[in-house]
Amino acid sequence: MATKPLIILARHKYLLLIPFIVILPLAVLLAIATRNQDYASRSTIWVQPPIFLPDAQSQGSQYLTPAQNQANVLNEELATDAFAKAVAKALTASGVPATALGVRRGTTVFANGYYSLVVEHKSASAARAQAVVQGIVSQYQADYLANTTQQAKTAANFYTAQLTTQQQTLQTARDALAAYVRQNPSSATSGTDPQYLALQGAVQQAQNTYNATQSNLYQVTLSSGSTLEALQQSIRVVDPANLPKAPVKVSLRKQALFPVAGLLLAVSLSAAVYAFLLRTDNSIRVAEDLQALPGLILLGTVPDVSAVKKRGWPKHFFRLAVTALGVSLQR
Amino acid sequence: MATMLNIRPWAVAREGYEWGVNWSPAVGAVEEAAMTAPIFGVVEERFKQIAARCLDAARAGASQSVAVSSAAVGEGKSSVAIGIAAAAARNLGTDVLILETDMLRPRLLEDFRLEGRGGLSDYLSSDIAIETCIQPTRIPNVWLLPSGRPTANPGPLIRSRRFQELMATLHEGYQTIIIDAPPLLTSPHAAVIVKQAESLVLVARAGQTHIQDAANALKAAGEVPVRGVVLNGTRVWLPGWVARLLGVSRFAIE
Numbered sequence: 361m362a363t364k365p366l367i368i369l370a371r372h373k374y375l376l377l378i379p380f381i382v383i384l385p386l387a388v389l390l391a392i393a394t395r396n397q398d399y400a401s402r403s404t405i406w407v408q409p410p411i412f413l414p415d416a417q418s419q420g421s422q423y424l425t426p427a428q429n430q431a432n433v434l435n436e437e438l439a440t441d442a443f444a445k446a447v448a449k450a451l452t453a454s455g456v457p458a459t460a461l462g463v464r465r466g467t468t469v470f471a472n473g474y475y476s477l478v479v480e481h482k483s484a485s486a487a488r489a490q491a492v493v494q495g496i497v498s499q500y501q502a503d504y505l506a507n508t509t510q511q512a513k514t515a516a517n518f519y520t521a522q523l524t525t526q527q528q529t530l531q532t533a534r535d536a537l538a539a540y541v542r543q544n545p546s547s548a549t550s551g552t553d554p555q556y557l558a559l560q561g562a563v564q565q566a567q568n569t570y571n572a573t574q575s576n577l578y579q580v581t582l583s584s585g586s587t588l589e590a591l592q593q594s595i596r597v598v599d600p601a602n603l604p605k606a607p608v609k610v611s612l613r614k615q616a617l618f619p620v621a622g623l624l625l626a627v628s629l630s631a632a633v634y635a636f637l638l639r640t641d642n643s644i645r646v647a648e649d650l651q652a653l654p655g656l657i658l659l660g661t662v663p664d665v666s667a668v669k670k671r672g673w674p675k676h677f678f679r680l681a682v683t684a685l686g687v688s689l690q691r
Numbered sequence: 692m693a694t695m696l697n698i699r700p701w702a703v704a705r706e707g708y709e710w711g712v713n714w715s716p717a718v719g720a721v722e723e724a725a726m727t728a729p730i731f732g733v734v735e736e737r738f739k740q741i742a743a744r745c746l747d748a749a750r751a752g753a754s755q756s757v758a759v760s761s762a763a764v765g766e767g768k769s770s771v772a773i774g775i776a777a778a779a780a781r782n783l784g785t786d787v788l789i790l791e792t793d794m795l796r797p798r799l800l801e802d803f804r805l806e807g808r809g810g811l812s813d814y815l816s817s818d819i820a821i822e823t824c825i826q827p828t829r830i831p832n833v834w835l836l837p838s839g840r841p842t843a844n845p846g847p848l849i850r851s852r853r854f855q856e857l858m859a860t861l862h863e864g865y866q867t868i869i870i871d872a873p874p875l876l877t878s879p880h881a882a883v884i885v886k887q888a889e890s891l892v893l894v895a896r897a898g899q900t901h902i903q904d905a906a907n908a909l910k911a912a913g914e915v916p917v918r919g920v921v922l923n924g925t926r927v928w929l930p931g932w933v934a935r936l937l938g939v940s941r942f943a944i945e
Contacts, residue, residue, distance in 0.1 A: 366937070371898065642902050644895045650920055652902045653909065659892060659919035660741035662771065663733055664926045 367645050368637050375637075379629040387622025391615055397607040401489035402480040403497050404472065404599035405430075427471035430595075434469045434479070434500055443503070447495045456491040463492060476598070486604045493601035504595050512580040519577035526573055530566040537563050734774070741771075742778035745892050745918040746867060756858075756868035757918065758888035762876045762908035766896040767923035769799060772871040773833075775892070779867050780832035788825065788834045788865040792884045793873040794845035797838040803828045810839025814857065815848040821857065834865065849880045858887045875908040882911055890916045897925040 369376070407430040420429025437443040444460035451458040466482040466489075479496055483489040537559040540547065547553035644650065647658045745757055759772040772789060780787045791799045794812050809824045825836045848854065861868055870888050873881045885891050891912050895905050909917060 643898050644900050644902055644905060644920075644922065645898050645925075647922070649902060650922075653906055653920075656893075656909070656917060657919040659744045659921050660737050661897075661922040661925045662737050662741075662767070662774065664897070664924040 379626040391618035398482040399486035399604040403601040515580040533563040738774035738778035754862040758870040760872040761894040762904040768894040785866040791838040794842040810837035812839035
């Protein structure tokens with residue numbers, strides 16, 4: 361068995377213990393100091409896109425639930441300065457001083473079901489946590505409605521412009537058909553005149569396009585105007601932000617984080633110091649070390665008289681020390 | 692405490708006390724406290740082993756000399772020299788002379804609590820009789836020739852013909868001569884002194900002497916046969932229960 365590593369370990373045991381003695385208490389103190397008594401307020405929102413809106417207007421991926429889609433949207437909005445500042449501004453105006461960073465920090469948004477979306481905020485103050493959640497939800501609702509209405513208006517303008525063009529196209533096709541019938545009255549009754557049939561098909565196609573655009577225009581008009589209440593229902597606050605009565609419990613895992621990290625750091629430091637000592641110690645400590653000097657034999661070892669640590673001996677050495685000191689003083 | 696660490700208890704036995712037989716003489720308190728400690732029984736046995744290995748018992752009746760040196764200062768060569776001398780006197784039952792040759796740092800007189808009556812440097816630099824310089828110690832059969840007055844430049848004295856003649860004279864008078872030589876790496880005259888001995892014992896202090904220093908010291912010693920190394924100041928580092936757990940002997944790793 362290699363004895364030198366053991367000897368170096370024993371020889372420098374106090375040095376190797378220093379990282380543990382220093383770092384571990386600091387880590388525990390840090391864990392205690394950072395154990396915040398946070399209050400958590402949460403609000404549950406029911407997100408169900410209005411069924412009368414075209415698919416293009418239902419936000420998000422079709423592979424995610426509406427709640428997941430809206431959680432992504434809200435998280436992305438929270439990441440923007442505009443949204444966070446708007447919430448902070450509204451909070452400040454209502455008597456709760458806040459910053460964009462303060463709004464972001466401690467806020468969690470997650471889907472809690474197919475339609476259920478949860479907004480949670482942790483703060484040192486229960487009232488503040490509640491206010492921040494309320495602020496975020498209000499801003500989110502306002503943004504959603506504004507965005508949806510704006511999109512609908514834009515679409516309505518687009519469809520209105522298209523409808524005008526398509527109406528002209530339809531009228532042109534109708535006029536062309538009427539002129540052809542006037543010139544060829546028998547073509548309408550025979551039903552076999554290819555020119556008549558082509559003009560009639562053009563009229564039908566123009567009519568269909570016109571009808572479709574008109575239908576789209578009707579839908580977006582509904583969503584932008586008369587169905588505001590319905591839109592509000594699509595982002596419905598089921599559970600308003602509550603006023604927490606007690607702080608949330610700090611998880612054991614979080615409490616143990618600093619001590620465990622401190623322990624790992626101390627172990628790493630001690631291991632590094634030990635490796636360094638092992639690497640740099642080229643002194644002769646045991647007979648094995650003399651193997652580096654070929655042909656040299658160990659005649660014997662003389663124990664260190666000053667370092668005897670056997671039970672019962674310290675008393676003798678204490679006496680020796682005292683008497684030796686006395687003798688030296690007498691000289 | 693420093694005083695305690697610096698003393699060499701096996702060098703301060705007094706009259707009426709037989710080294711190796713009675714470790715608790717009713718003499719000075721320092722000696723009593725020191726000698727009654729069990730560690731000195733261990734030390735005594737270790738020195739007996741070392742003396743048996745570095746001295747040729749078969750040559751009883753013929754004079755032999757061993758130089759004890761180290762790579763640097765403070766590694767315990769003087770302590771080991773005294774220990775070997777005491778053990779040799781006990782083992783072989785013959786007169787043993789300790790020749791202190793470190794003229795820069797003489798201290799054996801103090802260790803043996805003897806009065807200065809001249810020493811090696813005095814003999815080599817004047818007409819003082821060598822018999823005057825050699826003193827008996829309190830260890831039976833152990834005699835001391837101290838280094839004498841400290842000399843700033845001992846080179847010419849060490850290299851003088853008178854020193855070689857003295858060695859021959861001492862060999863005639865003493866069957867065993869233990870030369871307490873200066874450190875090989877720090878004293879330029881150590882190699883010359885070591886050459887006067889038949890063999891060399893190198894002292895290394897556990898945890899202090901580097902392997903490379905020991906190798907350099909051996910190179911500096913030249914062609915003097917090296918008997919081996921005495922590892923001084925070893926410690927039992929592991930608690931007994933740890934040693935048992937690991938299946939190693941505590942004393943194997945001291």
